Amino acid sequence: MTAVGNGSQTAGRPTRLPRSARRKQLLAAAQEVFVAHGYHAAAMDDIAERAGVSKPVLYQHFPGKLELYLALLDTHCDAIVAKVHDAMRETSDNKERVEGAVRAYFDFVDHESEAFRLVFESDLRNEPAVRQRVERVEQGCIAAITDTIISDTGVSRAHAELLASGLVGAAETAAQFWLAGGRQVPKAEAEALLAALSWRGIASFPLQGEPAAGPTQTESA
Structure with a gap:
């Protein structure tokens, strides 16, 4: 699974995005996962991987899967x-x-x-x-x-x-x-x-x- 293209990493180091840009990136990744697998089968691990971020970064923006949805x-x-x-x-x-x-x-x-x-x-x-x-x-x-x-x-x-x-x-x-x-x-x-x-x-x-x-x-x- 490839990460959503957004410049999330540069030379192996995570790129710090403005909060609004990061949120947009995470929402785009989540949409792909939710549409592909449905809400119940989707996992926060999958969404984080799709976005190319760590789970802690994902949870900084959304406390849970329902809130993200x-x-x-x-x-x-x-x-x-x-x-x-x-x-x-x-x-x-x-x-x-x-x-x-x-x-x-x-x-x-x-x-x-x-x-x-x-x-x-x-x-x-x-x-x-x-x-x-x-x-x-x-x-x-x-x-x-x-x-x-x-x-x-x-x-x-x-x-x-x-x-x-x-x-x-x-x-x-x-x-x-x-x-x-x-x-x-x-x-x-x-x-x-x-x-x-x-x-x-x-x-x-x-x-x-x-x-x-x-x-x-x-x-x-």
């Missing part, structure tokens, strides 16, 4: 919630917002597939602290979309939350299915398909002050 989850949970928030803020066009929310999940699974598996396919989901973080991802994404729906349409919070949960659930499930299926559909096409499906429902709730969209000729025929 939770730190990883926090990093990735915050990242995906931020992606959905950004999708809501980047445009005032609601169709583009739906596309952006869907893209946030597909980007996450495409570029951060290990992180996605760590968060959504954890073998530690029954651990309360882990479950709380996974739920925080879903609730954070739902909240971002809910606030946008309320602001734009004026529907009640209960209605907006239900709509938002449907969009988040569809995006998460579809992205996970796409990843597990080996990305058989091109990413852009997969995003467009799901966004089109979601938009047909969201579009029936017009912006405040605008009339509700009536059925198209095809739909009313």
Whole structure:
């Protein structure tokens, strides 16, 4: 097993890294080990070896395996919630917002597939602290979309939350299915398909002050 490349040693001597850089290095090594073996089979010895550090160095930053795992989850949970928030803020066009929310999940699974598996396919989901973080991802994404729906349409919070949960659930499930299926559909096409499906429902709730969209000729025929 090779150590994570980070300049952790020079001429046989350990290189002292800034604390933030060392923490990032250890998290990267831990992610590889957790994804490869699962939480229960992963060992702190393996993580230290993968990072190219001694166990005492690892324990200086993380008192135990669970704390290390939770730190990883926090990093990735915050990242995906931020992606959905950004999708809501980047445009005032609601169709583009739906596309952006869907893209946030597909980007996450495409570029951060290990992180996605760590968060959504954890073998530690029954651990309360882990479950709380996974739920925080879903609730954070739902909240971002809910606030946008309320602001734009004026529907009640209960209605907006239900709509938002449907969009988040569809995006998460579809992205996970796409990843597990080996990305058989091109990413852009997969995003467009799901966004089109979601938009047909969201579009029936017009912006405040605008009339509700009536059925198209095809739909009313």
